[in-house]
Amino acid sequence: MAFAAKRCFPALFFLFRATSPGFCTAALAGAPGGSFWENLALRANSHHCELCRTSPQSAEKGAPHYHQGPSWRLKLRSVIAAMQESGNFAELLGQGHVYQFGVFSGWTMGLLRRVFGRTCLVGFDSFEGLPEEADGTAGWTPGLFNSGDIRDMLADQLDSVGRCKTRFVKGFFNTSLTIGLKDEMKLQPALYIDIDVDLYISSIQALDFMFASGLVQVGTLISYDDWWVIPCWHNSTNVFDDGETQAHVEIARKYGVRFNCVSGPCKYISEAPGGFFGRCTIHNGWGPIFQVVEIGTDHFDTGFTMSPADISRWEARNYECIEMEQASKNKS
Ligand SMILES: C[S@@+](CC[C@H](N)C(=O)[O-])C[C@H]1O[C@@H](n2cnc3c(N)ncnc32)[C@H](O)[C@@H]1O
Numbered sequence: 001m002a003f004a005a006k007r008c009f010p011a012l013f014f015l016f017r018a019t020s021p022g023f024c025t026a027a028l029a030g031a032p033g034g035s036f037w038e039n040l041a042l043r044a045n046s047h048h049c050e051l052c053r054t055s056p057q058s059a060e061k062g063a064p065h066y067h068q069g070p071s072w073r074l075k076l077r078s079v080i081a082a083m084q085e086s087g088n089f090a091e092l093l094g095q096g097h098v099y100q101f102g103v104f105s106g107w108t109m110g111l112l113r114r115v116f117g118r119t120c121l122v123g124f125d126s127f128e129g130l131p132e133e134a135d136g137t138a139g140w141t142p143g144l145f146n147s148g149d150i151r152d153m154l155a156d157q158l159d160s161v162g163r164c165k166t167r168f169v170k171g172f173f174n175t176s177l178t179i180g181l182k183d184e185m186k187l188q189p190a191l192y193i194d195i196d197v198d199l200y201i202s203s204i205q206a207l208d209f210m211f212a213s214g215l216v217q218v219g220t221l222i223s224y225d226d227w228w229v230i231p232c233w234h235n236s237t238n239v240f241d242d243g244e245t246q247a248h249v250e251i252a253r254k255y256g257v258r259f260n261c262v263s264g265p266c267k268y269i270s271e272a273p274g275g276f277f278g279r280c281t282i283h284n285g286w287g288p289i290f291q292v293v294e295i296g297t298d299h300f301d302t303g304f305t306m307s308p309a310d311i312s313r314w315e316a317r318n319y320e321c322i323e324m325e326q327a328s329k330n331k332s
Pocket of ligand 1 (some may be wrong): 101102103104105106107108109124125126127128129130131144145146147171172173174196197198199201202
């Protein structure tokens, strides 16, 4: 196995050997040594592990919840680094856009600006809060997250370093995500799509727009901020029952998509040193990040590989999940 790790990641292997014997290299120990996609994910994991181990912000080095709350998106830095090192995504990395569905305060867009530097950002939101379909699950009601129209203020804040002006599409998705939007706005293929719209209906509208418009390519990254909210709210292991997760599986089926889990809790790394919660694995944290491996296959794959037992273990130990379950109990 050590040989496989050395063969796949020679530079990283020697760096890690020199600085952290047995720590980040051990994260590679589970390497199947197999496909390009598996190796890319392993490379991202090693990169994250090294950042986690050496970062001064990581006072609790290797702590269970490095990158807390919505900061889980900072793990994108390691995924992007792995994509760059692979040498296979020049066009996406150079020209691709970053799309955020669910802007609200713009906090996430600010973080994405930090992660993606000069990459063009496009944000989609009603700026009037959740649509009327919100039925109160997880406390989500119509009009919640009404930020008002803050587009100009956000554009000023976000544009200072951007390669192109940050743009927003205002409106509820059922009317704003039109067929002509791609050409009107000269939208480029997605390097990254951030889904943070809480509801199933909003997520499926967003994803369907992106796939139907041909803006998703092999290599595109898609993440979900609310993947775990409903399973945690109901203390359930039925991950694909509702919300953003239901939209993910439906879109995989509809467009014949094969996804690979590259970050976050969509894969359970029991073989990581110290176990899943013990160390700096990229699969720790809150939001899962998937990468599109194939489109148009008869054998779609959600990329989510956690078994019901893995899910139970994760739900019982992730503090955000525990808080959510508690909030649900307090409400009922
Ligand atoms: C949880 S908030 C997003 C938080 C945001 N990422 C941040 O950093 O502050 C969800 C957002 O999704 C938007 N949203 C949800 N469903 C929508 C829909 N169908 N059409 C337009 N906007 C929608 C809401 O208006 C809300 O601003």
